Amino acid sequence: MTDATAYAQADRLFGRKKLFSWGLPAVVLTYLVYVAFAFHILTPDMFGIPSNIPDRDRLKFDVQNGRTLVADMVSYKTHVTRDNRSGELGVAIEGERKGAYPDGIVPDWVDAQGETTVIDLGAGHIVTFLPGNALTYEVPGYGTIRGQIEGRTVVTNIPEDDVPDWINLSSTRMAITTDEGRLSLTRNKTEVFNYFPGWELFWFTLDSPYSGHGVFDILFGDQIDPARGNIEGAWHDFWENPMWRHVDVAWALFETVLMAFLGTFGAAIVALPVAFLAAKNFSPLMPVRFALRRVFDFLRGVDALIWTILLSRAFGPGPMTGALAILFTDTGSFGKMFSEALENVDQKQIDGVVSTGASTVQRYRFGVIPQVTPVLLSQVLYFLESNTRSATIIGAITGGGIGLLLTQAMITQKDWEEVTYYIILIVIVVMLMDSLSGWLRRKLIKGE
Amino acid sequence: MTDIPFDARAHYVEMTRRKRMYGGIMLAVFVALMVSGFMLADARNAGGFWAGLPNIFGFPADVIADTAPKVDQLPGHLVTYFPALTETLNIAAASTIIGAALGFILSLLSTRGMARWPRLIPVFRRIMDVMRAVPEIVIALILIFVLGGGPVPAMIAIAFHTSGALGKLFSEVNENADLKPIEGLASVGATWGQRMWLGVVPQVAPNYFSYALLRFEINIRASAILGFVGAGGIGYELKNAMSWGQGRFDEAAAIFILLFLTIVVFDQISSHVRNRLAHEGAH
Numbered sequence: 001m002t003d004a005t006a007y008a009q010a011d012r013l014f015g016r017k018k019l020f021s022w023g024l025p026a027v028v029l030t031y032l033v034y035v036a037f038a039f040h041i042l043t044p045d046m047f048g049i050p051s052n053i054p055d056r057d058r059l060k061f062d063v064q065n066g067r068t069l070v071a072d073m074v075s076y077k078t079h080v081t082r083d084n085r086s087g088e089l090g091v092a093i094e095g096e097r098k099g100a101y102p103d104g105i106v107p108d109w110v111d112a113q114g115e116t117t118v119i120d121l122g123a124g125h126i127v128t129f130l131p132g133n134a135l136t137y138e139v140p141g142y143g144t145i146r147g148q149i150e151g152r153t154v155v156t157n158i159p160e161d162d163v164p165d166w167i168n169l170s171s172t173r174m175a176i177t178t179d180e181g182r183l184s185l186t187r188n189k190t191e192v193f194n195y196f197p198g199w200e201l202f203w204f205t206l207d208s209p210y211s212g213h214g215v216f217d218i219l220f221g222d223q224i225d226p227a228r229g230n231i232e233g234a235w236h237d238f239w240e241n242p243m244w245r246h247v248d249v250a251w252a253l254f255e256t257v258l259m260a261f262l263g264t265f266g267a268a269i270v271a272l273p274v275a276f277l278a279a280k281n282f283s284p285l286m287p288v289r290f291a292l293r294r295v296f297d298f299l300r301g302v303d304a305l306i307w308t309i310l311l312s313r314a315f316g317p318g319p320m321t322g323a324l325a326i327l328f329t330d331t332g333s334f335g336k337m338f339s340e341a342l343e344n345v346d347q348k349q350i351d352g353v354v355s356t357g358a359s360t361v362q363r364y365r366f367g368v369i370p371q372v373t374p375v376l377l378s379q380v381l382y383f384l385e386s387n388t389r390s391a392t393i394i395g396a397i398t399g400g401g402i403g404l405l406l407t408q409a410m411i412t413q414k415d416w417e418e419v420t421y422y423i424i425l426i427v428i429v430v431m432l433m434d435s436l437s438g439w440l441r442r443k444l445i446k447g448e
Numbered sequence: 449m450t451d452i453p454f455d456a457r458a459h460y461v462e463m464t465r466r467k468r469m470y471g472g473i474m475l476a477v478f479v480a481l482m483v484s485g486f487m488l489a490d491a492r493n494a495g496g497f498w499a500g501l502p503n504i505f506g507f508p509a510d511v512i513a514d515t516a517p518k519v520d521q522l523p524g525h526l527v528t529y530f531p532a533l534t535e536t537l538n539i540a541a542a543s544t545i546i547g548a549a550l551g552f553i554l555s556l557l558s559t560r561g562m563a564r565w566p567r568l569i570p571v572f573r574r575i576m577d578v579m580r581a582v583p584e585i586v587i588a589l590i591l592i593f594v595l596g597g598g599p600v601p602a603m604i605a606i607a608f609h610t611s612g613a614l615g616k617l618f619s620e621v622n623e624n625a626d627l628k629p630i631e632g633l634a635s636v637g638a639t640w641g642q643r644m645w646l647g648v649v650p651q652v653a654p655n656y657f658s659y660a661l662l663r664f665e666i667n668i669r670a671s672a673i674l675g676f677v678g679a680g681g682i683g684y685e686l687k688n689a690m691s692w693g694q695g696r697f698d699e700a701a702a703i704f705i706l707l708f709l710t711i712v713v714f715d716q717i718s719s720h721v722r723n724r725l726a727h728e729g730a731h
Contacts, residue, residue: 028545035542038535039599059600066594255492262485265478301712305673305683306704309690313507315500318493320486389583393673396585400492403585407677410589423586430581 065413072416076200077181077193080110080119084133084149084189089117093200094414098242101206109194119192121180127192135190137176137183147174147185154185199417201243208237249405249422253429255319256401259394260387260433262319263326268380270331275338282342282368292335299332304390308397317399325394326387334380341375342368374445381437388433392426402426511704514697525702529685533706535599536681539671543603544664547610548656551576554611555618556644561627564640576619579612588674602679606670610663621655622648658725661718668714672707682707 036042040059044051079095082088091106093099101107111118115131124140134148142164146157153171160169168175174185182193204211209225210233225233239247276282278292307325315321350367358366395403402422409418490497515522556562558572584605591601629647638646675683682703689699 032542032545035538035603038538039542039603041600056596057598059598060596062594062596069590069593255489258485258489262482262489265482269482297712297715300715301708303669303672303707303711305669305676305686306707309686310507311504314495314503315493315497316495318489318495320489320493320497323486323489389581392583393585393677396677397673399494406586407589410593413593419590423582426583426586427578427581430583431577434577434581 068414069416071195072414073420074417075195075197076417077195078107078200080117080192080194082117082129082190084187087115089129093206096243098205099201105206119194121178121192121194123180125178125180127181127183129190133190135183135185139176139178145176149185149187152187154187199421201241203241204234204237205241205243208241210234210237244418244421249402249425252395252402252405253425256391256395256403256426257388257429257433259319259322259326259391259401260384262323263391264330264380264384264387266323266327267330267334267383268376270327271334271338272376274331275335275342278335278339279342281345281347293339296332296335296339299328300336301332302329304329304394305397308394312398317404319395319400321398322391322394322400325398326390330383330387333383337379338372338376341372341379345371377444378441381441385430385434385437388430510694511697511701514695515701518698521698522702522705525699526706529682529699529703529706532675532680532682532685533710536671536675536683537668537710539599539603539606539674539679539681540664540667543606543610543671544660544667546603546607547663547667548614548660550607550611551614551618552656554615555622556648558615559619559622562622562630562644562648573619576612576615579608580616581612582609584609584670584674585677588679589677592678597678597680597684599680602671602674602681605674605679606667609670610667614659614663617659618652618656621652621659625651654725658722661722665711665715665718668711 033042037044040053040057043053043058045053076094078091078093081090081092081095083090089106089112091101091110106112109120109122111120115129117129119127119129121127124138126138128136130136132148134146137145137147139145145167148155154169154174156169156174158167158169158174163169166177168177172186174183176183181195184191201211210230213221213234219231221230223230227233228236274292277284278289278296280289283289283292304325307328308321311324311328312321315324345368349371350363353363353367391401392403392406395401396407397403402425406419406422406426409415409422486497554572554576557564558569558576560566560569563569563572584602587605587608588601591604595601625648629651630643633643633647671679671681672683672686675681675685676687678684678687686700686703686707689697689703692699
């Protein structure tokens with residue numbers, strides 16, 4: 001080989017490498033640009049080319065929803081409501097009946113005296129409900145806003161030609177949004193929202209005698225409820241909290257883990273004997289092996305989504321349906337993986353056992369099982385963790401477990417603090433399952 | 449202890465017996481857990497297992513009964529839903545690419561000997577753990593609220609999870625990589641980016657590719673299932689087709705077929721490619 005050919009060869013080699021190292025990223029980038037257009041993240045009209053993509057297909061960032069979401073995740077609001085027909089005053093957290101203050105009791109920032117109610121929103125913002133469906137709102141830096149319902153219309157002292165952008169005014173409604181809270185006045189009711197950081201009533205609802213007491217009070221203080229011991233009563237009121245439903249959440253989490261557990265191990269139990277028939281070196285008949293492999297492919301290919309739909313038609317919503325959906329899909333996966341593991345066993349060990357005159361059962365028991373157990377077990381345990389996550393999604397479809405609670409809370413579009421709570425719990429449970437499966441793997445396989 | 453001569457045989461028998469006993473106890477606990485778990489799940493299910501068992505073929509039978517008379521329309525349906533299938537595949541592919549890129553960076557940042565900020569290794573590991581633990585549906589549903597339904601929430605959600613999952617696998621690959629090329633590059637004054645791109649990537653690329661391909665398989669399933677909760681693609685069409693109700697399951701049948709074939713085809717391709725990669729790696 002002359003130098004020239006060697007150089008030429010080297011050049012070609014480098015050329016190919018260069019092509020690959022620049023070509024591949026270029027292909028990937030081109031594909032991502034295509035996807036950006038296909039998903040309408042980018043549209044031709046952004047580049048001055050007219051397009052007729054309908055508005056509903058365009059990607060839009062709903063700022064209002066985003067703000068609601070974040071605000072609701074970390075804060076809550078208390079509604080002070082006056083019914084403008086009966087004059088009745090109500091204070092309720094998040095405006096829910098479960099969060100209502102008992103009759104005659106109001107928080108300390110509300111001062112109700114007869115028909116006049118003074119609400120201190122903080123930072124000098126003071127709303128006063130006056131008799132005759134009137135109110136005043138002192139906004140520092142702006143002045144005092146007056147509003148009243150006269151007949152059917154809202155009358156205010158806000159100059160009509162100079163309405164600030166934080167006030168929304170029409171003949172039937174006045175809405176004021178400030179940093180301290182919100183106020184709305186309509187013919188039916190006058191309502192003030194006051195915002196507070198945190199999750200409302202996480203421990204006790206207001207009708208519980210333990211509401212407002214600290215941990216120290218409950219553990220070591222005087223008996224609060226004469227009928228019950230402190231710890232017992234507090235636990236009961238916390239556990240049965242109607243707003244957060246801790247007991248239901250715990251059950252839902254348990255159901256999700258149960259689905260994953262039953263599905264994963266059920267699949268392993270079904271797949272193990274079948275995998276022997278599908279392994280080249282154990283199968284009695286090649287057609288059986290071929291047929292079983294296609295069955296595994298089918299079970300896996302149908303996928304948990306379709307299994308879930310199919311099974312929930314037969315068994316109805318609930319954890320059993322989810323467990324079976326996982327079981328069906330994973331029987332396919334395990335069947336394939338187990339039979340591959342069995343095909344890789346060392347024949348020498350089996351021959352050794354046979355040479356001692358072992359029976360067929362003993363041959364499997366001492367020749368095969370000890371070889372494959374660690375491999376199979378570690379695969380099953382990996383699946384256990386990932387199935388805990390799958391069970392959340394499957395639960396959202398079949399209606400079981402924490403997935404159901406999650407979708408329910410999301411559909412209301414206002415219980416984002418509950419959504420946050422569930423997410424935190426799910427992440428904790430999945431991470432616990434991860435450590436558990438890792439611990440079991442170390443314990444059972446390496447024998448540490 | 450008194451001076452008893454060591455009896456190897458008795459010791460062995462004793463040990464075996466104890467081992468068997470532990471094994472037996474564990475098996476019994478396991479069986480008890482499975483049985484009671486099954487009974488509990490059965491009790492909490494809307495329909496019981498034994499009552500539902502005879503109906504298990506009811507739905508497939510309905511679907512077939514609806515499709516059989518209109519079998520001539522099936523190819524048409526397959527064509528109709530093909531764009532939705534493409535969307536599902538695009539979600540899966542784009543999220544795998546984005547997730548792999550982020551996972552790559554995270555894995556470098558959390559591998560000893562490669563990390564840009566070695567002190568922050570535990571932090572990045574924790575970040576990956578959390579990213580892995582968040583189910584896709586959680587992020588998808590929140591993003592649907594802010595971004596509206598469609599493929600983008602699903603893509604972001606799956607990419608988020610994928611970066612955590614691939615990041616962990618990639619960092620295991622990194623740990624087996626040879627650090628000498630990195631030191632060599634460092635000695636000639638290469639920046640961190642150059643050291644990683646020229647010293648690490650060529651070593652780990654085949655393994656990365658193999659893992660990413662496996663993830664792509666998983667992500668196809670995930671994107672189909674997220675569609676069912678409102679994030680676009682074939683899953684969304686399936687939900688709509690299911691809601692037509694009995695008598696009109698022929699469209700659902702077409703989607704089932706499309707989804708099934710897609711999953712099987714991509715499984716086969718990916719396992720073939722991965723086997724070849726593993727084979728080449730062995731040489």
